[in-house]
Amino acid sequence: MRKSTQRIMGFVVLALVLGQPSLGKGQDQGPLSEWGKDLYMLRCASCHGEGGRGDGPAAVALKNPPADLTRLSKNHGGTFPRAEVMQCIDGERPVPAHGPRHMPVWGEVFRRERSDSEAHMRILALPAFIESLQER
Numbered sequence: 001m002r003k004s005t006q007r008i009m010g011f012v013v014l015a016l017v018l019g020q021p022s023l024g025k026g027q028d029q030g031p032l033s034e035w036g037k038d039l040y041m042l043r044c045a046s047c048h049g050e051g052g053r054g055d056g057p058a059a060v061a062l063k064n065p066p067a068d069l070t071r072l073s074k075n076h077g078g079t080f081p082r083a084e085v086m087q088c089i090d091g092e093r094p095v096p097a098h099g100p101r102h103m104p105v106w107g108e109v110f111r112r113e114r115s116d117s118e119a120h121m122r123i124l125a126l127p128a129f130i131e132s133l134q135e136r
């Protein structure tokens with residue numbers, strides 16, 4: 001992809017994110033969330049489970065159980081912690097606060113596979129889908 005195309009796509013995604021009226025209500029079903037869902041099923045469900053409960057087929061092989069992603073809102077006083085989730089996925093933020101990290105640093109993985117801007121879009125799309133998994 002050419003740089004200019006990448007930049008335009010970045011704006012498109014940003015517009016999608018900002019323009020979604022349902023954001024923050026835990027029922028985000030927009031195109032970004034759909035894309036996030038595809039990515040999630042490919043890259044995350046093996047550990048976190050298709051429904052996000054931390055019960056994926058690879059979970060048994062892990063020393064540290066994968067987080068239950070359906071309780072993120074509940075654990076944050078009812079608001080989905082989008083920024084923190086993005087940081088966890090990107091790897092800017094250690095999960096959990098102490099000890100070694102057991103989850104791949106997806107920001108690096110995505111940036112290695114694709115351009116920076118697509119990596120960024122993926123890191124926006126995943127929380128959009130994860131938000132739709134939240135228990136109410």
Ligand code: HEC
Nearest residue numbers: 043044047064065066067085088095096101102103106126
């Ligand atoms: C190899 C197994 C594995 C895969 C694959 C995986 N995770 Fe994780 N994830 C973990 C584990 C284990 C934790 C618990 C924290 C730790 O031990 O690092 C975790 C924690 C998290 C957290 C922090 C939750 C909290 O309580 O704050 C988020 C968000 C998350 N994962 C999202 C994702 C996303 C999105 C993907 C796909 C791109 C993904 N994970 C793929 C194993 C995995």
